Amino acid sequence: MTSIRARLLIALLALVSAVSILAGTLTYRRVLAETSLLFDYQLRQMALSLRSQVSMAPRLELPPDEADADFVIQIWDLYGARIYLSRPGLPLINQTALGYADIVVGGKPWRTYGLQTLDGVIQIAQPVRVRQAFARAAALRVIAPLLLLLPLLIAAVIGVVSNGLWPLKRVAREVQRRDVHSLAPIAVADLPQEIAPLAQELNRLLARLDAAFQAQRAFVADAAHELRSPLTAVSLELQLLDRAPDEAARATARERLGAAVERAIHLLEQLLDLARNEPRDERHELTEVPLEPAAAQGVADSHALALSRHIELSLESEPVRVLGYPEALRTLVRNLVDNAVRYTPPGGRVRVRIRAEGGGVLEVSDSGPGIPPGERARVFDRFHRRRGSPEGGSGLGLAIVKAIAERHGARVDLDDAPGGGLKVSVVFPAPPQTRRRPETAAAPA
Amino acid sequence: MRVLVVEDDRMIAQGLETALKQDGYAVDRVADGRAAAEALRSTRFDVVLLDLGLPERDGIDVLRELRRRGDATPVVILTARDEVRDRIEGLDAGADDYIVKPFDLDEVSARMRSVLRRAAGRGDPCIRHRGITLDPVTRSVERDGTPVTLSAHEFAVLEALLQRPGAVLSRAQLEDRLYGWSAQIESNAVEVYIHGLRRKLGSDAIRTLRGVGYFVPKE
Numbered sequence: 001m002t003s004i005r006a007r008l009l010i011a012l013l014a015l016v017s018a019v020s021i022l023a024g025t026l027t028y029r030r031v032l033a034e035t036s037l038l039f040d041y042q043l044r045q046m047a048l049s050l051r052s053q054v055s056m057a058p059r060l061e062l063p064p065d066e067a068d069a070d071f072v073i074q075i076w077d078l079y080g081a082r083i084y085l086s087r088p089g090l091p092l093i094n095q096t097a098l099g100y101a102d103i104v105v106g107g108k109p110w111r112t113y114g115l116q117t118l119d120g121v122i123q124i125a126q127p128v129r130v131r132q133a134f135a136r137a138a139a140l141r142v143i144a145p146l147l148l149l150l151p152l153l154i155a156a157v158i159g160v161v162s163n164g165l166w167p168l169k170r171v172a173r174e175v176q177r178r179d180v181h182s183l184a185p186i187a188v189a190d191l192p193q194e195i196a197p198l199a200q201e202l203n204r205l206l207a208r209l210d211a212a213f214q215a216q217r218a219f220v221a222d223a224a225h226e227l228r229s230p231l232t233a234v235s236l237e238l239q240l241l242d243r244a245p246d247e248a249a250r251a252t253a254r255e256r257l258g259a260a261v262e263r264a265i266h267l268l269e270q271l272l273d274l275a276r277n278e279p280r281d282e283r284h285e286l287t288e289v290p291l292e293p294a295a296a297q298g299v300a301d302s303h304a305l306a307l308s309r310h311i312e313l314s315l316e317s318e319p320v321r322v323l324g325y326p327e328a329l330r331t332l333v334r335n336l337v338d339n340a341v342r343y344t345p346p347g348g349r350v351r352v353r354i355r356a357e358g359g360g361v362l363e364v365s366d367s368g369p370g371i372p373p374g375e376r377a378r379v380f381d382r383f384h385r386r387r388g389s390p391e392g393g394s395g396l397g398l399a400i401v402k403a404i405a406e407r408h409g410a411r412v413d414l415d416d417a418p419g420g421g422l423k424v425s426v427v428f429p430a431p432p433q434t435r436r437r438p439e440t441a442a443a444p445a
Numbered sequence: 446m447r448v449l450v451v452e453d454d455r456m457i458a459q460g461l462e463t464a465l466k467q468d469g470y471a472v473d474r475v476a477d478g479r480a481a482a483e484a485l486r487s488t489r490f491d492v493v494l495l496d497l498g499l500p501e502r503d504g505i506d507v508l509r510e511l512r513r514r515g516d517a518t519p520v521v522i523l524t525a526r527d528e529v530r531d532r533i534e535g536l537d538a539g540a541d542d543y544i545v546k547p548f549d550l551d552e553v554s555a556r557m558r559s560v561l562r563r564a565a566g567r568g569d570p571c572i573r574h575r576g577i578t579l580d581p582v583t584r585s586v587e588r589d590g591t592p593v594t595l596s597a598h599e600f601a602v603l604e605a606l607l608q609r610p611g612a613v614l615s616r617a618q619l620e621d622r623l624y625g626w627s628a629q630i631e632s633n634a635v636e637v638y639i640h641g642l643r644r645k646l647g648s649d650a651i652r653t654l655r656g657v658g659y660f661v662p663k664e
Contacts, residue, residue, distance in 0.1 A: 228525040229454045232547035236460035239550040
């Protein structure tokens with residue numbers, strides 16, 4: 001985990017240190033340059049003032065205390081004999097040069113100024129060390145306050161950063177308070193503009209979650225409600241079985257009990273089918289499967305029901321491959337055919353056709369009463385039962401069909417069948433171009 | 446006693462019909478709200494078992510219309526809607542009782558009896574009249590403390606007459622109480638039951654108002 005506060009702190013302290021060092025160095029170098037000029041000027045002035053004294057009284061003895069410890073003054077006569085040395089005891093500088101010069105004596109650098117007089121040469125010398133000490137002191141004076149301010153700066157940075165991060169903390173606390181039961185949006189009004197987008201995105205996520213949870217809750221409530229009817233029938237028939245006065249009544253109750261249990265099981269299976277095909281993050285890649293075997297299985301599943309209602313079932317198919325889940329496709333076909341069979345009066349027919357048009361089209365048409373156009377949108381709703389719905393339907397069939405179609409990116413259209421009745425078309429999307437030419441891709445040289 | 450079962454779930458309606466017939470009620474069934482309203486307008490029922498979630502018209506709507514007409518027929522709501530506000534709405538719309546599915550048949554029977562009792566203005570579950578005691582719970586009848594065995598139809602006729610002593614019920618009204626719409630009625634069936642009752646309870650127990658119908662005399 002990285003901490004914004006630690007990163008800011010380190011960066012700011014590094015910056016302060018760098019600035020201090022830079023300022024110190026620059027100061028040192030500037031002071032050094034400036035003092036050099038000044039000292040040079042001083043050296044020259046000293047030499048000039050000595051020349052006049054020396055000229056007037058060549059053998060003048062300068063009192064030793066007048067000579068600054070930092071300076072060494074030497075005077076030579078015209079013959080090169082040293083006639084004056086301000087500080088005996090020091091290593092002798094035996095070189096002279098007129099004007100400014102840098103020389104090294106005993107391993108130490110000196111700055112010297114030589115001046116030609118009528119009767120000799122005056123040389124003033126100063127150790128460079130003096131100048132450097134002067135510059136160092138000046139640089140230190142600049143850096144010192146900066147370094148002294150450092151703890152104060154650290155405290156200030158911590159304060160500023162914490163203060164700056166406070167809205168983040170607040171948002172974190174707000175988010176912490178959210179759970180399945182409370183998905184209220186986070187207040188965005190007084191958030192800084194850097195954090196507001198984050199909070200807004202969170203709010204959008206919360207809203208989506210809330211909607212999903214509510215849909216789920218509604219579904220569970222609906223499901224519980226819907227389960228009540230078949231279970232009421234089961235409990236009713238059980239009680240009737242108990243109190244049946246004769247064998248005939250018992251037989252009837254037993255038979256009806258079986259039918260009620262059957263119905264409860266059917267509803268449960270439909271609920272499971274719907275749950276299995278809920279929209280979600282698909283874990284595995286869709287595979288390309290032929291549509292016909294899945295459709296054939298789905299049709300076979302409904303065969304018994306069709307037979308009992310004297311309805312003629314047929315399947316015609318052109319070769320179509322779609323990206324999909326075979327088991328889900330079978331459930332889709334079974335539900336479509338089941339629905340068609342239930343709504344078609346005995347003696348009618350239900351036709352399933354697979355056409356190779358676009359990405360593939362699966363059509364189920366029946367000879368039943370059809371659905372008026374105004375009602376078509378609602379039939380996909382869960383637990384929606386149309387007026388005069390036949391017995392045994394769960395009201396989930398078309399909702400399951402729609403959920404499975406959506407998983408496959410397919411569209412479900414409701415139309416009138418050519419001979420009256422309903423035609424349901426599941427239109428699969430055209431597969432992407434790369435999948436369209438598997439022959440060329442799969443042909444190795 | 447004639448019951449109207451308003452229930453769109455065929456299985457539940459069938460089960461209720463069987464159970465109620467075993468209890469000696471004459472049962473009629475309708476499966477949607479509009480049919481229920483029509484049945485209630487055209488026929489007099491002793492009690493109505495009303496589902497709420499109905500096709501065509503909601504049960505509450507049917508109930509409100511019934512009460513607006515001033516019809517006090519006892520209504521027991523029998524529904525899957527179990528929330529408190531639904532129950533309050535149902536009772537305030539004029540229902541006499543409210544039962545949530547799934548239900549116990551014996552409880553439904555008991556509540557129907559209780560509703561019928563209150564409708565007749567009685568507190569005592571047994572009807573006592575001039576030495577005759579009729580117990581709707583055990584479906585037994587005593588005459589001066591001696592048990593009397595009645596057929597289901599005889600019991601139903603006696604129960605109908607004892608509900609309002611002094612009131613005259615015509616043959617058609619009694620037939621209505623005994624049979625649903627679909628039942629085959631023999632033309633002299635009511636006379637046969639009255640005859641049986643007089644034989645078992647004494648000839649004075651039920652009197653005839655010639656050309657009008659039958660009644661039990663007031664005390």
